[in-house]
Amino acid sequence: MTRVLEATGIEKVFRNGDEETRVLNGIDLTLDKGELVALLGASGSGKSTLLSIIGLLLRPTAGSLTISGERVDRLSERERARFRNRRLGFVFQFHHLLPDFTAMENVAFPAAAPAGGISRVMRDRARDLLTRVGLEDRIDFPATRLSGGQKQRVAIARALMNRPDLIIADEPTGNLDRESADRVLDLMREVNREDGGTFMICTHDEGVAARCSRRLTLIDGQLASNVSGTVDAL
Amino acid sequence: MFALQVARRYMLSNPSQTLLLIAGVALGVTVFVFITALIAGLAIRLTDQVTGNSAHISLEPPTRVARVLTGPDLPVESVALVSTFQRQQIRDWPMVVELLRSNPDVSAISTQISGSAFLVKSEAVTAVSIIGVDPQGIDAISQITPNIMDGNGDLGADGLLIGVRMAENLGLSAGQSILLRTERGVERQLTVKGVFSTGLQSLDERVAFMSLQTARPLFVLPQGVTNIEVKLKDPEDARATARFLAEATGLRATPWQEKNLSLEDALQAQGQTGTLIQIFSLISIIIGVASALVLSAYRRRGEVGIMRAFGVPGGFILWVFLLQGLLIGLIGGLIGCATGYGLCVWLEGITRVDGVPALPIAPAQGGYVAALVLTTLGAVIASILPARSASKVDPLEAIQQ
Numbered sequence: 121m122t123r124v125l126e127a128t129g130i131e132k133v134f135r136n137g138d139e140e141t142r143v144l145n146g147i148d149l150t151l152d153k154g155e156l157v158a159l160l161g162a163s164g165s166g167k168s169t170l171l172s173i174i175g176l177l178l179r180p181t182a183g184s185l186t187i188s189g190e191r192v193d194r195l196s197e198r199e200r201a202r203f204r205n206r207r208l209g210f211v212f213q214f215h216h217l218l219p220d221f222t223a224m225e226n227v228a229f230p231a232a233a234p235a236g237g238i239s240r241v242m243r244d245r246a247r248d249l250l251t252r253v254g255l256e257d258r259i260d261f262p263a264t265r266l267s268g269g270q271k272q273r274v275a276i277a278r279a280l281m282n283r284p285d286l287i288i289a290d291e292p293t294g295n296l297d298r299e300s301a302d303r304v305l306d307l308m309r310e311v312n313r314e315d316g317g318t319f320m321i322c323t324h325d326e327g328v329a330a331r332c333s334r335r336l337t338l339i340d341g342q343l344a345s346n347v348s349g350t351v352d353a354l
Numbered sequence: 355m356f357a358l359q360v361a362r363r364y365m366l367s368n369p370s371q372t373l374l375l376i377a378g379v380a381l382g383v384t385v386f387v388f389i390t391a392l393i394a395g396l397a398i399r400l401t402d403q404v405t406g407n408s409a410h411i412s413l414e415p416p417t418r419v420a421r422v423l424t425g426p427d428l429p430v431e432s433v434a435l436v437s438t439f440q441r442q443q444i445r446d447w448p449m450v451v452e453l454l455r456s457n458p459d460v461s462a463i464s465t466q467i468s469g470s471a472f473l474v475k476s477e478a479v480t481a482v483s484i485i486g487v488d489p490q491g492i493d494a495i496s497q498i499t500p501n502i503m504d505g506n507g508d509l510g511a512d513g514l515l516i517g518v519r520m521a522e523n524l525g526l527s528a529g530q531s532i533l534l535r536t537e538r539g540v541e542r543q544l545t546v547k548g549v550f551s552t553g554l555q556s557l558d559e560r561v562a563f564m565s566l567q568t569a570r571p572l573f574v575l576p577q578g579v580t581n582i583e584v585k586l587k588d589p590e591d592a593r594a595t596a597r598f599l600a601e602a603t604g605l606r607a608t609p610w611q612e613k614n615l616s617l618e619d620a621l622q623a624q625g626q627t628g629t630l631i632q633i634f635s636l637i638s639i640i641i642g643v644a645s646a647l648v649l650s651a652y653r654r655r656g657e658v659g660i661m662r663a664f665g666v667p668g669g670f671i672l673w674v675f676l677l678q679g680l681l682i683g684l685i686g687g688l689i690g691c692a693t694g695y696g697l698c699v700w701l702e703g704i705t706r707v708d709g710v711p712a713l714p715i716a717p718a719q720g721g722y723v724a725a726l727v728l729t730t731l732g733a734v735i736a737s738i739l740p741a742r743s744a745s746k747v748d749p750l751e752a753i754q755q
Contacts, residue, residue: 175663178750203665219367236357
């Protein structure tokens with residue numbers, strides 16, 4: 121099994137003047153290719169901070185982080201941006217689509233911006249991804265004319281655009297109604313099953329976590345449990 | 355270029371704001387062009403008024419200075435007195451004229467004998483500046499014969515042309531005779547052949563023209579001339595050409611600017627005022643563009659943050675905002691240049707009763723290239739601050755918002 125993520129002794133301390141807040145306290149964690157991992161925890165347990173560190177949006181205070189065999193915690197800002205672009209995909213609680221662009225342009229954007237334009241190959245891949253997430257009839261729709269669930273599915277397609285090694289999702293269904301949330305989760309499971317995509321989903325929804333292949337629970341900045349197997353399998 | 359597409363899309367996403375911004379820039383450029391054309395036009399009109407009926411360069415004999423004499427036989431300091439028995443003159447004027455004729459910058463030459471005299475009619479006596487000229491070239495420097503309103507321009511052997519103000523003062527008209535007494539004490543009865551009106555007080559009130567041959571015995575100059583007046587194709591070349599002529603001939607060459615120092619000061623002050631207005635126009639454009647783009651960058655922090663999160667380089671985001679500044683400056687600048695030109699042409703067409711444009715405006719000299727380049731550059735500079743701030747948005751902070 122290919123190791124996608126290896127985090128060792130991850131610590132994060134926020135300082136505000138003389139005041140120190142320890143949010144993560146020695147997290148050791150590994151993720152293999154094709155895993156669909158749920159990260160659970162109460163508010164303030166540090167799960168969003170851990171996700172931000174794994175997503176290279178935040179630097180750890182201590183510890184090492186290796187993604188796809190590359191030590192990434194020591195990279196410069198420019199290298200981190202490049203790594204995020206090529207190896208990581210993001211799905212946020214709020215879709216964060218670019219409102220002035222169509223669904224297709226939003227999906228192609230992560231590939232187009234560094235390349236200097238949307239090539240035919242990029243356009244075709246963006247169309248394929250939108251078809252895959254069930255939005256083949258919304259390809260050239262402006263992002264502002266899509267429903268909440270459709271926007272989140274576009275965000276998933278965008279996260280997949282550059283064929284990332286790891287997709288990080290922070291409460292991806294948090295803003296959706298039950299039906300849209302199920303559809304989004306089914307989609308991620310499908311990508312995981314059929315393409316072997318590796319997901320790390322931060323959630324406080326037990327229903328979402330139950331459908332993941334592994335559940336990690338954070339309590340007060342420490343990994344409290346690490347349980348494998350979906351509820352269906354269990 | 356993808357950054358250009360994104361910049362264009364951002365501008366089109368809020369057309370009313372973009373249009374207002376471009377209109378603001380265009381207005382600033384219109385003011386810039388109008389002021390530049392007006393100042394250039396004013397300078398041209400004033401220069402024309404001054405140089406139109408006068409020489410651009412006057413060539414005269416060098417000033418005579420009393421020399422200090424030293425030597426063993428001179429126990430006390432002695433000076434060689436300057437003789438005033440005969441007026442200083444340009445003896446070898448034909449050579450100078452030849453030199454001037456070979457100069458491509460020279461458009462007209464007038465060899466003259468100038469001097470002071472009195473016109474006496476009965477009890478009335480008035481001082482007059484006499485200009486003795488070649489009758490064929492009387493209009494070389496000033497337009498005299500086309501402006502004759504009484505009599506004709508035929509000077510003949512004893513003819514005199516006087517200005518309309520002088521004629522009024524002495525109660526003279528064409529055909530009447532008058533006594534002339536020169537600074538050399540020579541007197542002669544002359545006939546007023548014509549009365550001219552140039553509109554220039556200095557000419558119409560104090561100057562009288564006669565032929566060079568008539569002037570010679572009156573000023574006791576049988577061969578030489580007192581001065582050579584030169585007109586150039588471009589009056590602005592006067593200083594350089596005067597320097598050249600002074601070196602080449604050894605004569606005193608005075609460009610028209612040195613005879614009209616107050617005009618030069620006025621033109622300079624006018625130019626400086628115009629420059630100040632242009633600078634303020636440019637500053638207002640820069641502030642306008644910068645404030646609009648700062649707001650735009652702030653409004654788009656979330657979008658920019660998400661771009662940064664999925665690894666779009668900061669340089670790309672920088673370009674998106676710089677290109678917005680460039681497009682706004684370029685489009686606003688082009689519209690402003692066109693509007694400014696149109697305004698200048700329209701104003702130029704408004705004339706007074708005498709057919710002269712009401713505003714001395716020069717539409718061709720609106721400084722269009724400078725306006726376009728400076729505005730575009732200014733708008734780009736204005737976008738640097740918001741562009742830099744956008745390119746440094748912390749993705750995490752933007753996402754959490």
